[in-house]
Amino acid sequence: MSPEEFERHIDFVVEATGGVDLVNITGGEPTRHPQLIELLERARRPEIGRITVNTNGLTIARDPFLAQELARVGAYVILSFDTLEPQISQQIHGLD
Numbered sequence: 001m002s003p004e005e006f007e008r009h010i011d012f013v014v015e016a017t018g019g020v021d022l023v024n025i026t027g028g029e030p031t032r033h034p035q036l037i038e039l040l041e042r043a044r045r046p047e048i049g050r051i052t053v054n055t056n057g058l059t060i061a062r063d064p065f066l067a068q069e070l071a072r073v074g075a076y077v078i079l080s081f082d083t084l085e086p087q088i089s090q091q092i093h094g095l096d
Contacts, residue, residue, distance in 0.1 A: 003035050007042040019047030024078075026054035031066060040073045052076040056093075 013020060023043055030036055030053050043051050053070065057079045060067045070077060082092050 001039075003038045003042055006039045010043050010045075010048070014045065014047045019049070021049040022052065023048055023050075024052045024054060025075075029056060029059065031055045031059035037069045037073060040070075040075050044074060050076055052078050054078045054080055056080055056082070058093075 010023070013023075025036075025039070033039065036053070040051055040053070051074065053075050055077060057077075060070070060077065083089050
C-alpha cells in the first residue's frame with residue numbers, strides 16, 4: 001500500500017469515528033515495507049491515540065536504525081513469536 005492510500009484510509013477512519021485509541025500495523029511483516037516510517041508519520045495525529053507495529057522483530061534486530069526511527073515516530077512495537085522452540089522456528093522461517 002502506498003503512503004497516499006494509507007493516509008486516505010486513516011483520514012476516512014478519523015472522519016467516520018472522530019478518532020480511535022489504536023491503529024495497529026500488522027499483516028505479513030510490516031517492518032519489511034520500504035516506506036513504513038512514512039506510513040507511521042502520516043498516521044500520527046491527535047485523533048489517533050497510539051500506533052503499534054506488530055512484528056517478529058527480526059528486521060529490527062538486524063537494523064538498529066529502524067528501531068531508532070520507530071521510537072522517533074512514537075510507534076509502539078508488539079513482538080509476535082510463532083514459537084520459542086529453535087527447531088520449529090527454523091522450520092517456519094528458515095532461520096533462528
